[in-house]
Amino acid sequence: MTQIQPPTNCPSCNSVLEWSNHLLYCYNTGCPAKSSKAVEHFAKTLKIKGLGPAAVDKLFLSSPSDIYRLSVDDIAAALSSQKLAEKLMSEIQNSKQAPANFVLPALGIPLIGKSATEKLSTVVDSVLDINEDSCAAAGLGPKATENLMTWLTNAWDAEYWAELPLNWTFQKSERGRKNLGVVCISGRLTSFKTKAEANKALASKGYSVKSGLTKEVTILVNESGIESSKTKKARESGITIITDLFQLLGE
Numbered sequence: 521m522t523q524i525q526p527p528t529n530c531p532s533c534n535s536v537l538e539w540s541n542h543l544l545y546c547y548n549t550g551c552p553a554k555s556s557k558a559v560e561h562f563a564k565t566l567k568i569k570g571l572g573p574a575a576v577d578k579l580f581l582s583s584p585s586d587i588y589r590l591s592v593d594d595i596a597a598a599l600s601s602q603k604l605a606e607k608l609m610s611e612i613q614n615s616k617q618a619p620a621n622f623v624l625p626a627l628g629i630p631l632i633g634k635s636a637t638e639k640l641s642t643v644v645d646s647v648l649d650i651n652e653d654s655c656a657a658a659g660l661g662p663k664a665t666e667n668l669m670t671w672l673t674n675a676w677d678a679e680y681w682a683e684l685p686l687n688w689t690f691q692k693s694e695r696g697r698k699n700l701g702v703v704c705i706s707g708r709l710t711s712f713k714t715k716a717e718a719n720k721a722l723a724s725k726g727y728s729v730k731s732g733l734t735k736e737v738t739i740l741v742n743e744s745g746i747e748s749s750k751t752k753k754a755r756e757s758g759i760t761i762i763t764d765l766f767q768l769l770g771e
Contacts, residue, residue: 565626619691631664641690657719707744711765
């Protein structure tokens with residue numbers, strides 16, 4: 521019997537393949553095959569009809585950002601159809617309105633799918649509000665949190681994704697729509713061991729949480745008794761100040 525020899529190099533970019541859990545992987549981030557698959561996944565998740573594998577290849581798309589640089593003329597020339605070009609451009613324009621619930625899963629961040637973003641939508645309003653505390657409050661696991669924070673640091677801060685013409689706000693789930701108020705916590709807590717635990721409890725009751733005293737905040741929690749700068753600002757702005765979080769939660 522002839523023994524089949526596994527390939528040593530990626531058939532797309534010729535990079536050396538590496539074994540992981542008995543499977544071969546190409547770890548070249550610039551691999552053309554991986555890039556086109558990322559674009560296909562993005563388009564499929566955001567339901568951009570007409571942007572399948574064949575169209576991605578004909579349009580030479582290597583990243584989601586390339587999609588939003590296309591003109592109708594570019595598409596018509598590549599697909600040899602003005603009608604298809606106009607339809608696809610309409611789909612692309614519509615995708616800009618998709619909420620972060622769909623945008624984040626479209627970016628291929630490991631373990632960040634629709635379930636994770638639905639949980640996040642109950643705690644934060646925008647991708648810009650995501651931090652380790654909000655991930656914990658939303659119930660995301662350590663690995664999912666690590667993956668998301670790494671993406672936020674490496675991709676978002678590099679302005680690559682931030683410049684995309686997309687909607688980075690979350691569409692609220694039913695629990696998030698309770699909208700009982702927006703809470704900001706100042707200083708140390710006496711009711712909970714950590715702010716992450718407090719954020720989770722607040723989210724479960726229908727409150728959203730902000731790490732800073734933004735204009736959306738309606739309630740400031742200060743259990744320390746220290747007149748912090750946040751407390752002073754909240755008092756001047758007429759924001760409700762709570763000294764016992766359990767009282768707010770009704771516990």
